[in-house]
Amino acid sequence: MSAQSNPVMKEAHRIAKANDQLITKIDTARKTNAQMPTIEYIVISTHSPDSKKLSLNVREHKSSKPASTIINSWRNLIELTVIPDLFNDNLNYKCEKYSDLVRLNKEMFVVAQKFELFGDSARAKAELEKFLTNFQSLHNNGFKQVEKLLAEPHSDLQQISKKVNDINCQIENMANINLNTRFQSAQITCEYCGKADTPLTRYSDGYLCCTNGPHPNSNAYQGQPVTDTYT
Structure with missing residues (x-):
């Protein structure tokens, strides 16, 4: 230029x-x-x-x-x-x-x-x-x-x-x-399996997932879970 x-x-x-x-x-x-x-x-x-x-x-x-x-x-x-x-x-x-x-x-x-x-x-x-x-x-x-x-x-x-x-x-x-x-409270569900009656862990990419596993489209496999849990 x-x-x-x-x-x-x-x-x-x-x-x-x-x-x-x-x-x-x-x-x-x-x-x-x-x-x-x-x-x-x-x-x-x-x-x-x-x-x-x-x-x-x-x-x-x-x-x-x-x-x-x-x-x-x-x-x-x-x-x-x-x-x-x-x-x-x-x-x-x-x-x-x-x-x-x-x-x-x-x-x-x-x-x-x-x-x-x-x-x-x-x-x-x-x-x-x-x-x-x-x-x-x-x-x-x-x-x-x-x-x-x-x-x-x-x-x-x-x-x-x-x-x-x-x-x-x-x-x-x-x-x-x-x-x-x-x-x-609004119902919060797992973004992996859809369950609502289980504690959820928030991963570093923002997804909320239960112990069944992280959301398949998330980066949570590589990320670290946040200590906050939601019930």
Whole structure:
């Protein structure tokens, strides 16, 4: 990607280049495929024997996942501005996966360069502004998010616990106002055999399974069971 004379195009080029640098960094991590530390937050609900009180508690679970799994499983539907297809490029603006980020960063820049051929016309400036906004969206809502997932995670347990406690207060106030309120646990079943009347172990990939075995589509064979059990 070469620098351009148009100020808007220059900024679009700068962001697209920054995205290229993130692509190199992320792709290197995927090829290395090291185990990356991850943090998940599990919210557990308990209620009193008379079903009149409900309490939510959050627990932090630290584990690790291969870098390729983190990158390939990343999802975020990014709403991009669709620019008129004056050059019949048939550009697909759907952006949800990491591969979409890479494709659009490359293909949009090629099309944006064509619009620059219109010079400083109002039409060209308006369309290039849209491209610039799209490149910024790819950067902020896509590439930076994936990069963050591959970095050492920072615990948000304190902040999440505070929010959960606020919810507990609201639930308690609601129950105190309406004395006819009752709380009931939803039936949790084993994701391997479907049983509901047996303790379940939560595996590191998120599946809940009983002692009959892990879900056949899960990674629990390689993962470690979490100590929390659910009945």
